[in-house]
Structure formats: C-alpha cells, structure tokens
Amino acid sequence: MPRPTPVPIAAARPKKQHKPSPGKENHVAGKPVSSTVGPVANIRTRRERPCDACRRRKSRCVIHEGAVLCVLCEFHKQECTFVQSPLPRKRKVVDGEKKDSPSAQKKRYPVDAEPPPLALPTPTITATAPSPPHQSPLGSVHIPHLGETLGLQRRQHSRYIGLSSPFDSLLVGLSHFDARNESPTDLGTLRRVNDHECFIMLPDENTHEYVDEAETLAQVEQCVGGHGQALLELYFRIVHPSFPIIQKHLFIGRYRNGDRSFTPALIAGMYILALNWWSLDPRLAHLPKPDIARLEAIAMSSLSRSMEKPKLSTVQAGLLLLQRPEADNWSLTTQLVAIGQELGLHLDCSGWSIPMWEGGLRKRIAWALYMQDKWSSLIHGRPSHIFSANWAVQPITDEDFKEEGDGYETRAEENEDEQEEILRGQTLFAQMIGLTQIMAEVMDTFYTQVAIQDFKNAGKNSTQLILQRAKPVQIKLRQWHERLPANVKMNAATKSKFSSLGYLHLAYFATEITLHRRIVQSLAPDHDPYGFFMIRNAAKTRLISAMDFVNRLRPEHLQSFWYFASKINFTLIGTFGSLLWVTAPAQEEAEFYKTRLREYRWTLSVSSNRAQFLDYAVSMLDASRGMLNNLAEKPSLAQQISSAGVPAAPKRNPNGVGFQQNNGDGSPMEGQMYGSPELRRMHSGESFHGFCSGPNSGMNSLEGSVQGDA
Structure with a gap:
C-alpha cells in the first residue's frame, strides 16, 4: 500500500x-x-x-x-x-581478570546503549555523494531505514495476528492508524500491512536476549580471532550465490560502516559455513582454524534466546545453521516453521506496505524455509509441517532478487564473470524451489498415512494404483528437467570456479529414486512377468544414471557448497541399490547390484577427500551391506527360465507412449522403446554390465509406464 x-x-x-x-x-x-x-x-x-x-x-x-x-x-x-x-554516570575501570567477568561486561554494555563496534579490521570508508534515491511505496531513502521494515527492526519485533485470534479484524479496523499504519495499544503497537493482515509490534527490551546480545557478539568475534571480514568474503563468494537468503549489500554496507547490531546467531552461522573453506583463503590457510565447536555452541544458544523476539534474522540464522553438513536437527526445523508462521512468512506479501526490497527478501526466506521443511520431511521420513492450503507465497521472480532500495545504493559493480555467477546462483535457487514442489507432491502422493492405507486396501492391485498416481508426477518431473536453463545444466562451463550445480541435480535424482522406490516396494513375486521386468528395468537404469552422475562430479563441484539434504541424497542412491539387490529375482541380477554398490562405495570414499560429508554415505553403505549378509542365496536365471518359460513379446502402447530410452544427462530420447534388449539379455543368460557409456546410457522415464499390461 x-x-x-x-x-x-x-x-x-x-x-x-x-x-x-x-x-x-x-x-x-x-x-x-x-x-x-x-x-x-x-x-x-x-x-x-x-x-x-x-x-x-x-x-x-x-x-x-x-x-x-x-x-x-x-x-x-x-x-x-x-x-x-x-x-x-560513574564508570568503573576494570582491568586484568576482572575485565572479562560477567558483571563487568554488563556494566560496560548497559541496556540503553548501542552495542559498541567490535575490534575488527574494517576498510576506510570515504564520503561519497549518495546515489539517486530509489522510489518505493514507503518513500525515498538514502540509507537503511530498518524502522520502516516489518521484520528487521532493531528494537522491536513483530508477531502475526491471525483471523481467529482475540484481535478480531473488524475491531482492529476501528483503530486509528497513523501515517506508518501503526496504532498504539496497551499490549503493543498494531502494524497494519494491508486491509486484511495485521501484526503487533513488541519491544525487544522485555526479552532476556536483548541484554546479552552485545556480549554474545563479542564472544562470536573472539572465536574467529578477528578474521570475521575474511570469513564473510568466503561466505558471500561460495555460499550466498546459490542460497541467497541474506540482503547482501545491506549487510556488507552496515558491516563496513562499523555497525555490529547483528543477531549473534546469524553472523555466527555465516562464519560457521565459511569455515568449511578456511584453507582455501591464502590469508587464513597458514593460521590455526577457530574452535568451531565453541562457535556452534554460542550460535545455538543465541538462536534459542532470539526465538523470544523472532525476526527475519532468527529464521535466517536457523536456516544457515541447518546447512552444516553434520547438522541433523528435525526439531529445529519444526521450530523455524513455527517462527516463520509467526512472522507471516507463509502469506503473500506482494501488496504489503513494506519496502519493496524487504518483500523480495521475505519471499526468498519463505521459500528457503519451505525447502528446508520438505527436504527434512523426505530425509527423515516424517510428516511435513507446511501444507499447500495454508501456503500463499507467490512464485519467486527475478524482481525478488533485486536489492535496490535498501539504502546502500553506492555499491561495488560486479564484473561480467561475477554477474554471470550471480545470475547462475539465482537460477539455481529458483529451480531448486520448483523441484522441491514436485518432490513434495511425490511425498504427498505416496508417503502420507492416507496414501499408505490406500495402497494397503488395494491389495494385489496396489502396484497398478501406484503406477496410475505416479504418471502425472513423473510427467512434471520430466518437464522440469527438459526446461532447465542452460546455465544450470551439469555441462555448463564453470570457468575454474566452484559450482553448486551438483546439489540441484542430485536432488533431482533423489526425487526420481523416491518415486521408483515406492513402485519397487509394491511389486509382488506373482506380478505380471512383463510388467515386473519393465518396472525393474526402469528402476535399474535410474540407479545407473544416478551413480554415473556421482562418478562424473569434478573437484569444482565437490568442494563447493552443498545443500543440507545432499548428504542423505547421496545415501539414498546406495539405499535404492540395496533395495534392488534384495528384491532381485535371480542370482545374476543380485550380483550386478552387488558389483555396482561396491563401485559406488569406492567413488564416494575417493570423493570424500574433497567433500568430507560423503563419509556419512559411505558409513550407511557399510551398514546396509552388513544387513545384507543374512540375505538368502537366490536361484539362477537359467533355473527360473526352465521352470517358468519366456514371457511373451511386449506390445507397443496404443497411445504411442512407452518406456523411453534417455540420454546420459537424463533427457528422454523420443520414439525409442527401452527394456526389450535388456529383457532379451536377461532371458538369454547374459550377465549385466557395469556403468553404461555413450550418449544412450541414461535413465528410463516412467511416464506412460505399464498401461494395461501390468
């Protein structure tokens, strides 16, 4: 407004x-x-x-x-x-051991004082003429007016007022709102953002965290030993491009101007992620690495306290801390979802009376929270906390990544390569959102309690029911892959720079595997022979394609930033291979999966030298291998053929759609049926081969699979 x-x-x-x-x-x-x-x-x-x-x-x-x-x-x-x-005011001089005592710290940082600038090396800022003001719905600004924002104010925080709360919308409408759309009450200040949504603003000084924030910030900076600026440069160079949940230029501008009124958990989370590339900075490589365990303890403690006065920075900090490779905190994810709802991140903010740049930031944080919830649901196998019926956030657009209007208009101009990397990162983030929505549909279609009961009630027809429900989801997934922009495909040039494209494509394979996994689990030994082998061949080529993708990862991929779910997504490939091994009907097929899993484990163990989080996937493979020691020996394929005979030759689908062979990058090759050559080799007793090579060594698309025959 x-x-x-x-x-x-x-x-x-x-x-x-x-x-x-x-x-x-x-x-x-x-x-x-x-x-x-x-x-x-x-x-x-x-x-x-x-x-x-x-x-x-x-x-x-x-x-x-x-x-x-x-x-x-x-x-x-x-x-x-x-x-x-x-x-x-009497100022007590403290020195020596008394200087670091808690009482002395509190005396040096009274409640009504601004947090003092920390002892950090900051560049000299030369006075320059301000840029022309950016016109926004809230007026022209030259420097950040955080007081104009809804979720970034320094001295107060906002809480969303729902329609069923005691603050009835009709009663709120009777209040007198000033030019800032605010109306003071005895309980707090009402802040109206449009004709329908309203928040209540509460002072931070009534919370415990407010008093200790300056001291906590000092502890964070002490942990990194004055190298905060170098760590922030690493963060914005490696992490931020593909995970843009920070208002970059606003943050950098405040930091360089000596402003240290940041949420301790947020800046600690940025430092913690940047520490993964400590040895890659020439200024830091020869220095001892900071105590990351102590920094994490301070960050988690500060995050817990900041939840008393939730702001956008609280959600940002939580999301960054959950990106740590070793982080596995389901309860923190659920807390962040609740805080996001309290801040109104689940709402459509496109028409609110807030700065335009804050609207874009809110959307980026909201979708990052959505992805965190959905991928946490997949890797933990637990119910999601975000439902489409209560999710009104609009699709992200190019405008949501623009930062103009936040008050820091004078900023360093990026060169052509930097602009290309920024655009690539924004495209990657947007494509990950779209893929997550499809993955969420897979989870809702096959892994909810209602869906599980439906398949159970279907009995012998459960596989047919699953295939019917899988087709529309598979079509969406295939179309998403076909429409990928060229700058985020795996063959895109990286120009000897780190590239986070790996986590997007790995998430794609994990989504495919999650879909095929449910189909394979439903197969019964007495299923139609042709449909049985077609389904298993689709799963087999899906596994080979995923393993081949991992095998082709280069150092610039492995050493870059990986999304938090990547550790489990690598593991899911091995889990899927173990599932196909266990359910293999013949000894030859079981030996094939055994060999492929051995090769996959070797690939992960070698790659873990550059990406240490892959050690977890190796450990899970070893654990699965231990479970398979009790697997009974399977009959040979020749024995099965002699007793059952060869299935009849398949008929082409009357609709002209069948199993499609695909290229090595996952794109389908139209007009080619897949499966028959493999079936002939299986029935002739030929052994399976290793990784496919050449342009036709990709996956099977499930779109149009087994109609009428299965």
Missing part, C-alpha cells in the same frame, strides 16, 4: 546540542552521514536524551513518529518532561 511522505522520526522538542561521542550515531533530520549507521525510524536517535520519568525508571524512552508523549508516559497517563539534568 503506497504511503505518503514519511513523518519526522520523533516529535519536535527543544534539544541541547551535544557533541556526539565516537562510535555513536550522528543522524540529523534523516540526512545521511558517511560514517554513520542507519537510524531506527520509530526510536529516537542517540543524540536525544530520555525524558525525566524514563531516566528515573532507567527505562528506554521510545517515542513513536508523530507522538508527543513517549510510550511509557502515555501508558501511565503522566506528563512527559525534559527538565531535569542528566545524572553523572
């Missing part, structure tokens, strides 16, 4: 001109100064002293824009005066 010209930040009052102390904000009438940090729009600047009553209470004096009284004086129905002189 467009707003009129912003009102002044605080009510006009007589002020004494004080010379600002170093490190404090120097903001007058909203004009930017090169050495400052952006002001908070609805809280008075540091140059304004508190009123007499708030000074006596030792409370923060907050005045909403356009108001005459501060919040507390208005609440207590008393006069808000500025008559008394400030009391002299």
Whole structure:
C-alpha cells in the first residue's frame, strides 16, 4: 500500500546540542552521514536524551513518529518532561581478570546503549555523494531505514495476528492508524500491512536476549580471532550465490560502516559455513582454524534466546545453521516453521506496505524455509509441517532478487564473470524451489498415512494404483528437467570456479529414486512377468544414471557448497541399490547390484577427500551391506527360465507412449522403446554390465509406464 511522505522520526522538542561521542550515531533530520549507521525510524536517535520519568525508571524512552508523549508516559497517563539534568554516570575501570567477568561486561554494555563496534579490521570508508534515491511505496531513502521494515527492526519485533485470534479484524479496523499504519495499544503497537493482515509490534527490551546480545557478539568475534571480514568474503563468494537468503549489500554496507547490531546467531552461522573453506583463503590457510565447536555452541544458544523476539534474522540464522553438513536437527526445523508462521512468512506479501526490497527478501526466506521443511520431511521420513492450503507465497521472480532500495545504493559493480555467477546462483535457487514442489507432491502422493492405507486396501492391485498416481508426477518431473536453463545444466562451463550445480541435480535424482522406490516396494513375486521386468528395468537404469552422475562430479563441484539434504541424497542412491539387490529375482541380477554398490562405495570414499560429508554415505553403505549378509542365496536365471518359460513379446502402447530410452544427462530420447534388449539379455543368460557409456546410457522415464499390461 503506497504511503505518503514519511513523518519526522520523533516529535519536535527543544534539544541541547551535544557533541556526539565516537562510535555513536550522528543522524540529523534523516540526512545521511558517511560514517554513520542507519537510524531506527520509530526510536529516537542517540543524540536525544530520555525524558525525566524514563531516566528515573532507567527505562528506554521510545517515542513513536508523530507522538508527543513517549510510550511509557502515555501508558501511565503522566506528563512527559525534559527538565531535569542528566545524572553523572560513574564508570568503573576494570582491568586484568576482572575485565572479562560477567558483571563487568554488563556494566560496560548497559541496556540503553548501542552495542559498541567490535575490534575488527574494517576498510576506510570515504564520503561519497549518495546515489539517486530509489522510489518505493514507503518513500525515498538514502540509507537503511530498518524502522520502516516489518521484520528487521532493531528494537522491536513483530508477531502475526491471525483471523481467529482475540484481535478480531473488524475491531482492529476501528483503530486509528497513523501515517506508518501503526496504532498504539496497551499490549503493543498494531502494524497494519494491508486491509486484511495485521501484526503487533513488541519491544525487544522485555526479552532476556536483548541484554546479552552485545556480549554474545563479542564472544562470536573472539572465536574467529578477528578474521570475521575474511570469513564473510568466503561466505558471500561460495555460499550466498546459490542460497541467497541474506540482503547482501545491506549487510556488507552496515558491516563496513562499523555497525555490529547483528543477531549473534546469524553472523555466527555465516562464519560457521565459511569455515568449511578456511584453507582455501591464502590469508587464513597458514593460521590455526577457530574452535568451531565453541562457535556452534554460542550460535545455538543465541538462536534459542532470539526465538523470544523472532525476526527475519532468527529464521535466517536457523536456516544457515541447518546447512552444516553434520547438522541433523528435525526439531529445529519444526521450530523455524513455527517462527516463520509467526512472522507471516507463509502469506503473500506482494501488496504489503513494506519496502519493496524487504518483500523480495521475505519471499526468498519463505521459500528457503519451505525447502528446508520438505527436504527434512523426505530425509527423515516424517510428516511435513507446511501444507499447500495454508501456503500463499507467490512464485519467486527475478524482481525478488533485486536489492535496490535498501539504502546502500553506492555499491561495488560486479564484473561480467561475477554477474554471470550471480545470475547462475539465482537460477539455481529458483529451480531448486520448483523441484522441491514436485518432490513434495511425490511425498504427498505416496508417503502420507492416507496414501499408505490406500495402497494397503488395494491389495494385489496396489502396484497398478501406484503406477496410475505416479504418471502425472513423473510427467512434471520430466518437464522440469527438459526446461532447465542452460546455465544450470551439469555441462555448463564453470570457468575454474566452484559450482553448486551438483546439489540441484542430485536432488533431482533423489526425487526420481523416491518415486521408483515406492513402485519397487509394491511389486509382488506373482506380478505380471512383463510388467515386473519393465518396472525393474526402469528402476535399474535410474540407479545407473544416478551413480554415473556421482562418478562424473569434478573437484569444482565437490568442494563447493552443498545443500543440507545432499548428504542423505547421496545415501539414498546406495539405499535404492540395496533395495534392488534384495528384491532381485535371480542370482545374476543380485550380483550386478552387488558389483555396482561396491563401485559406488569406492567413488564416494575417493570423493570424500574433497567433500568430507560423503563419509556419512559411505558409513550407511557399510551398514546396509552388513544387513545384507543374512540375505538368502537366490536361484539362477537359467533355473527360473526352465521352470517358468519366456514371457511373451511386449506390445507397443496404443497411445504411442512407452518406456523411453534417455540420454546420459537424463533427457528422454523420443520414439525409442527401452527394456526389450535388456529383457532379451536377461532371458538369454547374459550377465549385466557395469556403468553404461555413450550418449544412450541414461535413465528410463516412467511416464506412460505399464498401461494395461501390468
């Protein structure tokens, strides 16, 4: 909703001109100064002293824009005066061992003080003329007005008010809203974002985390030993392009200007992920690596406390901490989903009265949370917490990645290669969202309790029912793969740079395997022979294609950023191979899968030198191999043929659609039937061969599979 010209930040009052102390904000009438940090729009600047009553209470004096009284004086129905002189503040000098004591830390960082800049090397900022302001629904800004945002304010946080809550929408509509669409109440400040949705803004100072935040930030920086800037450069170079849930230029601009009012868990999460590439930075490689265990403990503790005052940074921090290769926290995922709903991330924010750049950021975070929930559901085999009936987030677009208008318009221009990598990362992120939606449909179609009961009730017809439900999902999956942009295909040039394309294509194979896995599980020994072999051949070629993909990964893929689910997705390939081994009807086929799994294990163990998280997949393969030691010996294929005979030759589907042979990259080769040569080799007693080679060594598409015959 467009707003009129912003009102002044605080009510006009007589002020004494004080010379600002170093490190404090120097903001007058909203004009930017090169050495400052952006002001908070609805809280008075540091140059304004508190009123007499708030000074006596030792409370923060907050005045909403356009108001005459501060919040507390208005609440207590008393006069808000500025008559008394400030009391002299005694500063106790601490040194030695006392300097690091908790009591000394709290005295150095009082509640009403801005967190001091940490002792970090920051580049010198030269004053430059501001860029032309970007027009947004909230007015023109030159520097970040975080107070204009809904989910990034520094001194207060928002909570979504649902339709069935005590705040009835009709009653809320009777409230008087100012130019900022805010209405103060005894319980908090109502913030209306459109005609239907409303939030309540609550002060952070009532939470425990607010007091300890500066001290926690100091601990985080102490852990990385003053190398925070180098770690952030690694993060934005390797992780951020394909997982863009941070407002990059806003974050960098605040950091370089000395602003350290970040959520400790967020910046700790960025450091933790960047530490995976510590040895690749020439400035860091020869130095001892920071204690990552201590940093993780601080981050998780800070994240837990920040949930008392949830903001977008809380969800960002949680998502980053869950990207650690060793992270396996189902409960944290469910907590983040709940916090996202509390922040309204499940809603359509396209028409809200918030800055346009915040709308794009909210959508990116929302879809990242959606993917976290859905892939966690798959790898843990547990119910998802996000349902389509309550998910109103619009599809992500190119506009949602633009950061113009966040206040830092003067930013370094990327060269052509950097722009290409940024575009590739954005495309990768968007394509992963689309693939996740298809994967979620696979889970809803085959792995919910309702679906499991349907297949159980179908009895001997369960395979036919599964194939009928699989066809539309398989068509969507094939179309997604066919429409992949050229810059995110595995054969796209990487120009000797890290490439995270591997996690997207691995997720595609994991989705295919999850679909075929359910079909293979439903097969019964007395199933129609032709349909039985066709289904198993589709599964076999799917497995070979996935293993071949892993075998072709290059160092620039292995050493790049991998999405959190990748560790399990690599494992699922081995699990699928073990399933086909167990259900193989003949000894020759079982030996084929045994050989392929041995080769796959070797590939993973060699690749783990560059991607250590692959050790988990190797361990799972070993565990599965141990379970297979008790597998009974299977009869040979010759014995089965002599007793059962050869199945009749297959008839082509009257619709002209059958099992299709595919290229090595997974794309289908139209007009070719697949399966018959393999069937002939199986019936003639020929042994299976290793990885297929050549252009026709890909997968089977299940689209149009076994209609009428199975």
